[in-house]
Amino acid sequence: MSTTFILLLLMTFMVIGEPITLATGERILTTEYDKEMVINCEEPNFFLAVTSNYSTEHKDRKWEFTCGLTSHIRVSEHRSRCSWSGYINQYERDLNEACGRRSGFIEGIRSIYKDYYGDRRWSFYCCYNDDYTISRCKTTDQLNKYQGRLNYRFQDGYVLRGVSSVHNNNYKDRIFTFEVCSLDYVYPD
Numbered sequence: 001m002s003t004t005f006i007l008l009l010l011m012t013f014m015v016i017g018e019p020i021t022l023a024t025g026e027r028i029l030t031t032e033y034d035k036e037m038v039i040n041c042e043e044p045n046f047f048l049a050v051t052s053n054y055s056t057e058h059k060d061r062k063w064e065f066t067c068g069l070t071s072h073i074r075v076s077e078h079r080s081r082c083s084w085s086g087y088i089n090q091y092e093r094d095l096n097e098a099c100g101r102r103s104g105f106i107e108g109i110r111s112i113y114k115d116y117y118g119d120r121r122w123s124f125y126c127c128y129n130d131d132y133t134i135s136r137c138k139t140t141d142q143l144n145k146y147q148g149r150l151n152y153r154f155q156d157g158y159v160l161r162g163v164s165s166v167h168n169n170n171y172k173d174r175i176f177t178f179e180v181c182s183l184d185y186v187y188p189d
């Protein structure tokens with residue numbers, strides 16, 4: 001490696017800055033069985049990890065979201081335009097939602113529960129930022145089995161772009177799948 005290359009590399013890190021070790025304000029948001037849930041990571045935080053457990057007694061899942069900083073994000077310049085979608089699915093129906101337009105990604109999730117159905121309707125907080133683009137999108141495997149535990153950690157630099165799930169009325173539960181993408185800064189021309 002030439003000295004110039006190393007210098008360039010160093011300068012790149014200085015410009016991109018904000019190494020993940022400096023991240024503050026990492027926090028865990030927890031939901032309750034059978035209750036309305038509103039999860040909003042609040043910028044500049046993204047989802048870092050998600051777990052959820054099923055309770056046969058409550059016919060519902062409890063969720064735990066870890067929000068924090070992901071790399072590749074220039075925190076000082078990360079100002080998104082965000083808005084809530086309506087409730088995407090009907091009770092007991094499959095769900096399929098991606099923040100599709102431009103570089104959309106999900107920073108929040110809300111949901112309402114109805115005992116009669118033992119199920120939830122879901123809504124997503126979609127954010128857009130012209131300084132960022134998403135790429136390398138991929139669909140995860142199914143993240144849980146019916147009534148089983150869900151435990152997902154986002155790869156560093158990856159954000160949530162879509163959520164889909166299939167519902168089963170016998171289990172009164174859903175199997176979830178995420179679409180995740182790398183979020184990359186677009187350098188000005």
Ligand SMILES: *[C@@H]1O[C@H](CO)[C@@H](O)[C@H](O)[C@H]1NC(C)=O
Nearest residue numbers: 030051052053062063064149
């Ligand atoms: C689910 O259960 C595991 C193991 O007991 C626990 O570590 C995790 O925090 C639980 N998650 C939720 C959302 O309750």
